[in-house]
Amino acid sequence: MTEAWFREELYPHWRQSFAVSRELYRADDGLQDIVLFETPGFGRVLTLDGVIQVTTGDEFIYHEMLAHVPIYAHGAVKTACVVGGGDGGMLREILKHQAIQQAVLVEIDAAVVEFCRTHMPSVSDGAFDDPRTEIVIADGLRYMAETERKFDLIVIDSTDPIGPGGVLFTEAFYKDCARCLTPDGIVVNQNGVPFLQGEEVTDTWRRRRPHFADVSFYTAAVPTYVGGLMALGWASHSLRPRHESSDTIAARFQAAPVATRYYTPDIHKASFALPKYVQNLIPGP
CATH class of the missing domain: 3.40.50.150 (Vaccinia Virus protein VP39)
Structure with a gap:
């Protein structure tokens, strides 16, 4: 089974990755691309346009x-x-x-x-x-x-x-x-x-x-x-x-x-x- 990962790439020389337990939601409301997923270490993670906004963990x-x-x-x-x-x-x-x-x-x-x-x-x-x-x-x-x-x-x-x-x-x-x-x-x-x-x-x-x-x-x-x-x-x-x-x-x-x-x-x-x-x-x- 291939493990899914979310990669946030804010800088050309550095990225961070989160193991995705499951994706809960994905939509584009015309203003922003919204994705919500669960990860083992940080709980639920909300991203907008590929950038992490909030995690329930921290x-x-x-x-x-x-x-x-x-x-x-x-x-x-x-x-x-x-x-x-x-x-x-x-x-x-x-x-x-x-x-x-x-x-x-x-x-x-x-x-x-x-x-x-x-x-x-x-x-x-x-x-x-x-x-x-x-x-x-x-x-x-x-x-x-x-x-x-x-x-x-x-x-x-x-x-x-x-x-x-x-x-x-x-x-x-x-x-x-x-x-x-x-x-x-x-x-x-x-x-x-x-x-x-x-x-x-x-x-x-x-x-x-x-x-x-x-x-x-x-x-x-x-x-x-x-x-x-x-x-x-x-x-x-x-x-x-x-x-x-x-x-x-x-x-x-x-x-x-x-x-x-x-x-x-x-x-x-x-x-x-x-x-x-x-x-x-x-x-x-």
Whole structure:
């Protein structure tokens, strides 16, 4: 019996492969080619246009770090907006915080939301049906350019800046995000693997610097996103959140704890300590 393998080829010199136990779903909805399969090591794996988006095995790392780090750093997040994130994992983590009053999910492809609700329910874990959730099927670029809402937190849960996801890495989009933030508000996003995608860190810093008082990065180790530490982008109108003390973060977590498998207050602070090769990608002081 020939064993089936899924190969993800993001780079000309490196690929990764997953043994496929069984393929569960395959379709092209006109916007994206969607494939879902099971693998022994990572559980269910969702791919869009041949690129892995989420695995049930390690998604908790990525979602916890993009949600809890800015929420505990800010200290009083009440409104949040997730751009992308149709799998519902980011909503799930954000809505663990009882202080959240409203979470808006802006997803361009309604089929992704319905697909993940049906085939990967553990990822959203009921978040789509939480009364605090508002689902908006729209282009994230256009939504940010047109909305008059203000958010304490904006999470850009997008693909890499290749193809349709590229518009969510432009200076124009970041400028609109800055306009939609409250004074202490924070924008975070996935920013690639710096060892292999160093230009993404440099470009993001340059495009955000004119519009935010504080622009930086933090990291997480997500096995699916190969090539070393993953960079998570950070931008805010305030210098305060990123520089909150370890004691403050620990006190906030103790006062309003959430169930996590990766995030801790110590990991929170340590994640902002960037390796030298990442520091060298940042043009500013």
